[in-house]
Every structure is written in C-alpha cells, then in structure tokens.
Amino acid sequence: MFPQAQPIYPVSGIRTIEARVGAQAQPTLMERAGRASAEEAVRLTQDRAGQVLIACGPGNNGGDGFVMARRLLQAGRPVTVAFADDPAKLPPDAAAALAAWRAAGGETVSDFPAAPANGWALVVDALFGIGLRRPVSGRYATWIDALNAQPAPRLAIDIPSGLDADTGRVLGTVFHATATLTFLALKPGLLTLDGPDIAGVVHLHRLDIDPAAWLAPMGMQIQPGLVRQLMKSRLQNTHKGCYGDVGIVGGARGMTGAALLAGRAALKLGTGRVLIGLVDDAGPAVDFNQAELMLQRPEDVLEQANVLALGPGLGRSTAAAALVEQAARSNKPIILDADALNLVAASEVLKSLIAAREAPTLMTPHPGEAGRLLGTDTANVQADRVASTLKIAGSYQALVVLKGSGSVVTYPDGRWLINSTGHPGMASAGMGDVLTGLIASLVAQGWPAESALLAAVHLHGAAADRLAREGIGPIGLTASEVAEASRGVFNGWIVQAGKGR
Numbered sequence: 001m002f003p004q005a006q007p008i009y010p011v012s013g014i015r016t017i018e019a020r021v022g023a024q025a026q027p028t029l030m031e032r033a034g035r036a037s038a039e040e041a042v043r044l045t046q047d048r049a050g051q052v053l054i055a056c057g058p059g060n061n062g063g064d065g066f067v068m069a070r071r072l073l074q075a076g077r078p079v080t081v082a083f084a085d086d087p088a089k090l091p092p093d094a095a096a097a098l099a100a101w102r103a104a105g106g107e108t109v110s111d112f113p114a115a116p117a118n119g120w121a122l123v124v125d126a127l128f129g130i131g132l133r134r135p136v137s138g139r140y141a142t143w144i145d146a147l148n149a150q151p152a153p154r155l156a157i158d159i160p161s162g163l164d165a166d167t168g169r170v171l172g173t174v175f176h177a178t179a180t181l182t183f184l185a186l187k188p189g190l191l192t193l194d195g196p197d198i199a200g201v202v203h204l205h206r207l208d209i210d211p212a213a214w215l216a217p218m219g220m221q222i223q224p225g226l227v228r229q230l231m232k233s234r235l236q237n238t239h240k241g242c243y244g245d246v247g248i249v250g251g252a253r254g255m256t257g258a259a260l261l262a263g264r265a266a267l268k269l270g271t272g273r274v275l276i277g278l279v280d281d282a283g284p285a286v287d288f289n290q291a292e293l294m295l296q297r298p299e300d301v302l303e304q305a306n307v308l309a310l311g312p313g314l315g316r317s318t319a320a321a322a323l324v325e326q327a328a329r330s331n332k333p334i335i336l337d338a339d340a341l342n343l344v345a346a347s348e349v350l351k352s353l354i355a356a357r358e359a360p361t362l363m364t365p366h367p368g369e370a371g372r373l374l375g376t377d378t379a380n381v382q383a384d385r386v387a388s389t390l391k392i393a394g395s396y397q398a399l400v401v402l403k404g405s406g407s408v409v410t411y412p413d414g415r416w417l418i419n420s421t422g423h424p425g426m427a428s429a430g431m432g433d434v435l436t437g438l439i440a441s442l443v444a445q446g447w448p449a450e451s452a453l454l455a456a457v458h459l460h461g462a463a464a465d466r467l468a469r470e471g472i473g474p475i476g477l478t479a480s481e482v483a484e485a486s487r488g489v490f491n492g493w494i495v496q497a498g499k500g501r
C-alpha cells in the first residue's frame with residue numbers, strides 16, 4: 001500500500017500468515033519465537049544477575065515460554081517456569097516445547113513462586129497471546145497481579161496478557177509490560193487505545209518471515225520513513241500562488257482562538273495565503289500576533305480559498321450550518337473538524353451532500369465526534385477504533401483520522417494506518433485546531449489528500465514529541481507551541497529526504 005511502512009495485521013491476518021507459513025517452516029515458528037524471546041531476555045538482563053521467571057499459559061503463547069526457558073537454560077541462565085494447566089490439553093507445538101524443556105532438565109512449578117532473596121532478574125508473561133478470548137480472571141488474574149508486583153523488568157511475549165490484540169482494550173486483568181516482543185508483524189492492539197500504555201517498548205521480531213509476502217498488509221504504521229518519502233522540494237522560481245489559499249471558517253464568539261490557531265498552523269507549514277472567516281461578527285479584524293492572516297467574511301473565504309477547513313470554534317448556529325452546506329456543495333477539498341462534524345452528524349441533508357461529493361472530504365473527529373457521526377457513543381467507538389474509523393470513511397466517503405492515543409487514519413477504499421507519534425501532553429485545548437491547519441496546508445500545497453492526512457497527523461505528534469524531548473512539556477504543552485515546532489520538524493524532514501534547498 002505504502003512502501004517503507006510497517007505492516008499491521010489483526011489476529012485474523014496473523015492466523016492466515018501462520019497457516020500459510022506454518023507447516024513448512026523449519027525451525028518451527030514457535031522455536032523461532034522462543035529463541036528470539038530468550039535473546040531479548042539476555043539483552044534485558046545484561047546488568048541484572050539472578051533468575052528469570054517465565055509464567056506459561058495453556059496455549060501456544062505458553063509454548064513460546066517453554067522454548068524460551070530451554071534456550072536460556074542452555075545459555076547458562078537460571079530459569080523458573082510456572083505452569084499450572086493440564087499438559088495433556090496443550091496444543092501440539094506447545095506440548096512438544098514442554099517435553100523438550102523437561103528433556104533438557106527443566107522443571108515447572110504449579111504455584112506462583114516466591115521471589116528469590118535478590119528478586120527476579122526479569123519476569124516474563126507467556127500466559128496469553130493473540131488467542132485471548134475473554135477477560136482474564138481467576139488464577140491467571142492472580143498470577144498477572146503477582147507478576148505486575150515484582151520489582152523487575154517485565155517482558156510480554158507477543159502481546160501482554162489481557163490486552164486485546166485487535167483493539168487495544170484491556171480484557172479483565174492485564175500484564176503491564178516494560179517491553180513487549182511481538183512476532184511476525186505489529187498488531188493494532190499494541191498501537192492504539194490502551195496498548196501504548198500497557199505494552200511498554202514494543203520490539204518486533206519477524207521470525208525471518210516477510211509477512212507481506214504471505215498476505216497483503218491489512219493496515220500500516222505511520223512511521224518517519226513513510227512520511228519522509230512523501231516530501232517534496234520547492235522550485236526556486238515559484239511564488240505564493242503556487243502554495244495554495246487555505247480558508248479557515250470557524251471562530252464563533254468566545255472561540256476566536258480556535259480558528260486563529262488553525263490559521264497559524266497552516267501558515268507555519270508553508271501555505272501561500274491563509275484566509276480566516278470568523279463567524280462572530282464582532283470578532284477581530286486582524287490578528288496582531290500573526291498579521292499575515294487575512295481576516296474576512298466567512299462567505300468570502302469560502303469563495304476565495306481553494307482548500308476549506310471548517311470547524312475550529314465554529315459553533316452550531318444556523319449560520320454555521322449554512323456555511324458548512326456551502327462548503328459541502330463546492331468542488332473544493334474540505335476538511336471538517338469539531339462543530340462542523342457535529343453539524344453534519346445532526347443533518348441528513350449535510351450527510352448526503354458530503355457522501356456524494358467528488359472533491360476530497362477529510363474528517364478529523366475525536367472519539368466523541370466520531371460517536372455522533374456514527375449515531376453511537378464514545379465507548380462504542382473506542383471499543384474498536386480501527387473498525388469505527390473505517391465505518392465513518394465508508395459512510396461519508398471521506399478520509400478520516402480518529403484522534404487520540406494511536407490516531408487511526410482511514411480511506412474510503414478500506415485502507416487504514418495507525419500513527420506512531422504524539423503523547424498525552426497533547427490532551428489540551430487547541431491541539432485539534434492545529435492539526436486541522438496542518439492538514440489544510442498540505443492539501444493546499446498540492447499534496448494528494450491521502451498523503452496530506454497521514455503526513456500531517458504524523459507531523460503533529462512528532463512536533464509534540466520533539467518539544468517534550470527538549471523539555472517543553474510533555475505536561476503543559478500548548479497548541480501554539482506545536483504549531484511553531486511543526487515548521488522545524490517539517491523542514492528537517494525535507495532536508496533528511498534530500499529535498500532541501
């Protein structure tokens with residue numbers, strides 16, 4: 001779909017790949033996974049002497065744990081394996097791995113073991129992987145609580161037990177990993193919703209398999225490499241007319257700042273001209289902090305600009321709805337954010353106008369707005385962020401980003417991506433307005449809408465990440481700072497891509 005992007009597969013895709021590769025793979029995939037896990041354990045315990053505790057579950061995730069234990073033992077590391085299920089019920093590969101562990105002289109304990117006097121060097125969760133089917137409870141919940149309580153690094157094998165691999169939802173009790181070693185390919189649950197909080201540092205081991213060669217990628221991660229390849233150079237012989245006119249419509253009384261923030265972000269990313277149409281008649285006629293912005297009547301902005309962004313501070317007045325309708329009827333690319341989305345969600349006329357548009361429609365809902373667009377609630381949206389975003393893209397024939405931890409980008413043709421940048425310092429007013437301005441700017445500069453959306457989403461988070469690294473935030477980060485930093489990050493990417501002047 002996009003070269004140089006990391007593929008993501010939900011469980012159904014991983015199962016397909018496993019089935020296609022499975023029988024012919026030598027060594028077996030489980031042997032490879034266990035070996036990779038042992039190598040990771042050695043890395044994580046370089047400076048920590050003592051025993052490794054591996055808690056093994058009733059399926060193939062447990063099998064990975066048995067292989068890992070055998071490998072560590074063979075490397076001279078002391079290992080304790082906790083396994084409380086019936087060996088006769090293990091799937092074949094895992095049963096063979098347990099037998100091999102025993103043949104190598106290994107033992108298992110069926111009660112959660114007391115920690116050695118100097119503590120565990122590492123605790124490993126090989127309880128459940130992608131086969132988790134229901135919330136974790138009972139003995140395994142108690143074990144997970146006990147693993148979480150150890151003052152040692154915590155490694156999850158494939159996916160932390162209790163984390164839903166498809167959605168990033170916590171099912172019952174969950175293992176809080178400091179690191180996760182995942183196999184074959186990334187899974188959506190590691191990257192969105194609670195996944196990033198639960199999984200710690202995620203390492204991918206492909207087990208010497210190229211997953212895309214066995215199954216076309218189902219989703220992609222938005223990573224620096226992907227975005228860098230989209231960068232373009234500017235010719236010397238150009239002028240502001242070459243870089244588009246963005247029109248921002250919003251800024252009802254008390255919310256002027258939202259429209260100005262979006263406008264400033266568009267300006268700082270290189271838009272030729274930025275026009276702002278404030279719906280508040282009594283709003284300012286000039287932004288004295290950013291005099292380059294052209295403040296005009298909203299109707300005129302809709303006429304003059306070639307890319308329209310509606311929503312920041314727009315409000316839900318009748319006049320606002322009329323402006324959204326005027327934009328929807330235009331043949332210009334439009335970006336709908338905030339109250340523009342709420343107005344669309346509340347109007348059948350707007351809904352059908354949007355779905356029938358020929359020029360690109362881009363939508364930037366947060367989970368609450370997404371819920372309104374789908375006629376459901378926030379919890380339902382969050383229960384499966386990828387599926388919810390795809391549904392919006394399909395019903396509105398729009399390019400959509402569902403914002404939040406692990407922003408999900410989808411296109412009407414069913415492709416989807418999950419972003420890898422950003423942090424919780426961005427949970428502050430105005431951040432979404434800045435994103436809207438960044439998207440509008442790239443579209444106005446001639447970027448195809450799908451690249452503009454994914455690049456702006458990545459840039460927005462990368463700018464916030466850079467600021468945090470520099471000690472600006474993460475807590476207390478402001479949207480204005482992110483708009484400012486986006487400029488530097490973007491120009492850096494152009495240089496890195498060899499497209500600078």
Ligand SMILES: NC(=O)C1=CN([C@@H]2O[C@H](COP(=O)(O)OP(=O)(O)OC[C@H]3O[C@@H](n4cnc5c(N)ncnc54)[C@H](O)[C@@H]3O)[C@@H](O)[C@H]2O)[C@@H](O)CC1
Pocket residue numbers: 018022029030031033057058059060061062063064091127128129130131132133134135136137140157158159183
């Ligand atoms: N199948 C393969 O080819 C490979 C699988 N691998 C490993 O195998 C894992 C998947 O193995 P499985 O499909 O066996 O699944 P899991 O090992 O994740 O778990 C399935 C087992 O747990 C039980 N279970 C599920 N949810 C439960 C709950 N909440 N409480 C109690 N029991 C529960 C199921 O009944 C089943 O016995 C991957 O995550 C990965 O770690 C790797 O070895 C790579 C190769």
Ligand SMILES: Nc1ncnc2c1ncn2[C@@H]1O[C@H](COP(=O)(O)OP(=O)(O)O)[C@@H](O)[C@H]1O
Pocket residue numbers: 338366403404405406407421422423424425426427428429430431432433434435460461
């Ligand atoms: N925890 C987080 N991790 C990553 N990004 C976040 C997080 N919280 C917020 N963001 C980002 O910040 C922006 C907030 O947008 P939004 O909720 O629309 O705010 P506002 O309407 O106040 O501008 C989104 O791009 C979102 O993805």
Ligand SMILES: [K+]
Pocket residue numbers: 061125126127128129156157158159160161
């Ligand atoms: K696990």
